[in-house]
Amino acid sequence: MYTPRIIPVLLLQGNSLVKSVRFKKHKYIGDPINAVRIFNDLKADEIVFLDIEASKENRLISIDFIKDVGEEANMPFAVGGGIKSLDDIAQIIKSGAERVIINTAAANDPNFIKSACDKFGSSTIIVCIDVKKKIFKGNCVYSLSGSKSINESPENFALQMERLGVGEIIIQSIDKDGLMTGFDLELIRSISEKVKIPVIALGGAGTSEHLEQGFNIGFANGLAAGSLFVYHDSNKGVLINYVDKSDLNFNR
Amino acid sequence: MKAKIVIVDYGMGNLRSIQRALNNCGAESTISNNCDEILNANKIILPGVGHFASAMNNMKNQDLISTLNEAVLIKKTPILGICLGMQIMGKSSEEGNVDGFGWIDANIKSFEVKDSFKHKVPHIGWNNTSQSNNSPLFRGISETELFYFVHSYHAIMQNDSQTIAVTNYSYDFTSAYAKDNIFGVQFHPEKSHDTGLKLLKNFIEL
Numbered sequence: 415m416y417t418p419r420i421i422p423v424l425l426l427q428g429n430s431l432v433k434s435v436r437f438k439k440h441k442y443i444g445d446p447i448n449a450v451r452i453f454n455d456l457k458a459d460e461i462v463f464l465d466i467e468a469s470k471e472n473r474l475i476s477i478d479f480i481k482d483v484g485e486e487a488n489m490p491f492a493v494g495g496g497i498k499s500l501d502d503i504a505q506i507i508k509s510g511a512e513r514v515i516i517n518t519a520a521a522n523d524p525n526f527i528k529s530a531c532d533k534f535g536s537s538t539i540i541v542c543i544d545v546k547k548k549i550f551k552g553n554c555v556y557s558l559s560g561s562k563s564i565n566e567s568p569e570n571f572a573l574q575m576e577r578l579g580v581g582e583i584i585i586q587s588i589d590k591d592g593l594m595t596g597f598d599l600e601l602i603r604s605i606s607e608k609v610k611i612p613v614i615a616l617g618g619a620g621t622s623e624h625l626e627q628g629f630n631i632g633f634a635n636g637l638a639a640g641s642l643f644v645y646h647d648s649n650k651g652v653l654i655n656y657v658d659k660s661d662l663n664f665n666r
Numbered sequence: 667m668k669a670k671i672v673i674v675d676y677g678m679g680n681l682r683s684i685q686r687a688l689n690n691c692g693a694e695s696t697i698s699n700n701c702d703e704i705l706n707a708n709k710i711i712l713p714g715v716g717h718f719a720s721a722m723n724n725m726k727n728q729d730l731i732s733t734l735n736e737a738v739l740i741k742k743t744p745i746l747g748i749c750l751g752m753q754i755m756g757k758s759s760e761e762g763n764v765d766g767f768g769w770i771d772a773n774i775k776s777f778e779v780k781d782s783f784k785h786k787v788p789h790i791g792w793n794n795t796s797q798s799n800n801s802p803l804f805r806g807i808s809e810t811e812l813f814y815f816v817h818s819y820h821a822i823m824q825n826d827s828q829t830i831a832v833t834n835y836s837y838d839f840t841s842a843y844a845k846d847n848i849f850g851v852q853f854h855p856e857k858s859h860d861t862g863l864k865l866l867k868n869f870i871e872l
Contacts, residue, residue: 415793415794415834416785416789416791416792416793416834416835417791417792417793418791419790419791419792457859459791459792459814460814484680484682484683484686485686487683488687488690488857488859489814489857489859490814490816490854490857507679507680507715508680508682509682510680510682510683511680512680512683512715512816512854512857513816532717533716533717533720534715534716535715535716535717535750536788536818537715537788537790537816537817537818538715538716581788581790581818582788582790606783607783609786610782610786610787611786611787611788612786612787612788612790612791613786633783633784635786635790635791636790636791666784
């Protein structure tokens with residue numbers, strides 16, 4: 415039976431693992447490779463690494479780092495950070511990642527997304543759509559680590575990415591990031607209803623119930639979280655952890 | 667004799683993760699596109715991520731088609747195709763409308779889900795298998811154990827006796843097939859934790 419993936423999302427600042435609140439207030443969590451080893455032992459479904467400074471600094475996520483993760487990870491992993499050429503993707507896949515995650519270049523260069531899907535296959539290419547609510551305008555799409563807004567609704571942007579051949583979409587709520595109060599289920603569902611490709615929910619999950627809601631109410635296929643898997647609880651003592659999937663009630 | 671396992675490098679996919687998984691099973695392997703090495707292998711792994719037509723194109727450009735045909739059909743070297751590697755063992759694919767190796771009586775078609783709200787394509791995630799025909803590849807693996815899948819196309823069999831496992835995603839599809847020395851799995855055993863390692867070990871010990 416198919417069950418949704420539960421996906422820890424790990425943020426990189428330099429060589430350190432960090433966690434944010436609403437894309438700000440980054441707190442040091444620890445060593446990323448150590449986290450990979452723990453997620454191996456906990457049998458995580460998949461992990462995601464995002465270098466949150468790469469695009470701003472106009473560079474690619476470290477290839478050496480991806481190789482180090484590849485040497486450790488027993489589960490699939492996807493990486494994002496400053497990817498903007500076919501050669502970037504080829505290097506990343508060769509270094510051990512299964513899939514790549516693109517945010518800024520998806521907003522800047524739709525042709526690149528199309529040629530990436532054609533060359534590497536749809537299922538290799540994930541686009542991360544960062545969403546923030548603007549007063550009077552509603553949900554807006556952002557690139558460049560949430561610093562630049564794009565004049566497009568999340569729904570239309572997701573449909574455009576699907577047409578270009580993208581195999582999966584991450585919908586990340588900037589407003590919910592780090593709050594641990596639950597996903598923006600309305601936003602997640604509005605995208606899931608429109609596209610035929612799988613959607614990963616990200617931003618706000620703080621409990622197992624929130625993960626269940628992402629699948630049962632939001633119709634997401636992947637349930638991703640940062641804080642939930644790096645903090646012990648909402649007091650935010652650092653503890654790398656995972657959920658026991660057999661305890662979760664997925665039913666829709 | 668120590669098994670010489672060759673992972674065929676035809677420019678598609680993440681070969682290092684397969685080599686690492688084989689290491690974890692205690693088996694040494696070589697990543698190669700060298701014809702002699704492929705012909706002298708005791709076991710061959712045919713990986714693959716990407717587009718069917720590009721895969722066959724790369725095979726042609728690297729002169730690997732006749733070498734693999736000889737290793738598989740004449741020398742009867744056991745071979746395991748993974749994901750796209752499984753698909754290109756079939757006769758043809760809708761993806762690019764080209765012929766595969768044709769070792770298995772299968773055509774590769776895209777998912778046709780009826781409930782696209784619940785079942786998105788690609789099929790990405792962990793899923794179990796229902797096994798048939800008692801293949802040694804699944805020895806010691808229960809039907810509740812999960813494998814990691816990521817694919818938009820799957821095999822349609824012309825001969826059900828070659829199906830060794832089906833998986834349900836909107837409907838049942840063939841997730842593993844076998845014929846003599848030829849094995850193919852749609853999922854990624856190299857990324858499926860301990861269950862995947864068990865399957866790779868079964869292949870190594872054939």
